[in-house]
Amino acid sequence: MDSFIAWVGGKKLLRKEIVNRFPEDGFKKYVEVFGGAGWVLFYKEKHAEKEVYNDINSELVNLFKNVKFHPEAVAKELELTLSAREIFEKYKAADVRQMTEIQRAARYLYLIKLSYGATVRSFGCRARNAVDMESLQRVKSRLDGVLIENKSFAKLIPAQDGAGTLFYCDPPYHNTEKYYDTGEDGFGEEMHIFLRDTLKGIKGKFILSYNDDEFIRELYKDFVIEEVERSDNLKMAMGEKGSRYKELIIRNY
Ligand SMILES: C[S@@+](CC[C@H](N)C(=O)[O-])C[C@H]1O[C@@H](n2cnc3c(N)ncnc32)[C@H](O)[C@@H]1O
16 A cells, blocks of 8 residues: 655655565564655555554654544544645644644644645645545554654664564665754764664664665675666656666665
């Protein structure tokens, strides 16, 4: 199934390539470390044992939790809300500390749906519904049994590691970190190195997606690196026909 939201760096176009490379001999626990919109989680088969969705962005995680437990209440909050720049700016400037979790979830859903490129930063100038109740209900049942976490990868990976764990990691791509709220530690080169070092020491398996970049290739030279190519939607939209975009899928198995 599809995710209920678009997200910067969302893996709608790469999800099949990733799932096709999951370990053939299976795994007991699936952990999506940099969850975002969860395109891979929603695409893969529901795992019988344990699944974890995680992201450092607390507004996004609060949205996932409230869609899991109270989708009707989130939808009701947005029932009479129009698609308008004034409302977008008001929501953007709102003090979330003064809101309930459901109000916060509704606010963030509105900002994602109506922003340009799902960046949550500027109004997308397109009239569109923030709520699709059918899709929220599907997501609610898919998230049944999924543990939703709000941690940095540095804490999540050691806490969830084990011989039967598969980690899917989709960190901010090298040099695109500024598009995300990355918490107080940010996501500079030292974080990419720290992620590699953390993954190097795990007992479980990992599969990782990244942009094709010399720094990343050097960082993961001891692992299996595969290059995958897809059409570059952004350049195609700007009239550059046949533009291709290269990504890397990296594994420790
Ligand atoms: C490329 S996006 C993931 C997209 C996701 N795979 C999808 O299909 O929608 C990267 C995500 O990493 C999250 N992130 C950034 N720094 C993080 C950290 N230190 N620990 C965990 N998540 C982090 C961002 O909030 C963002 O949602």
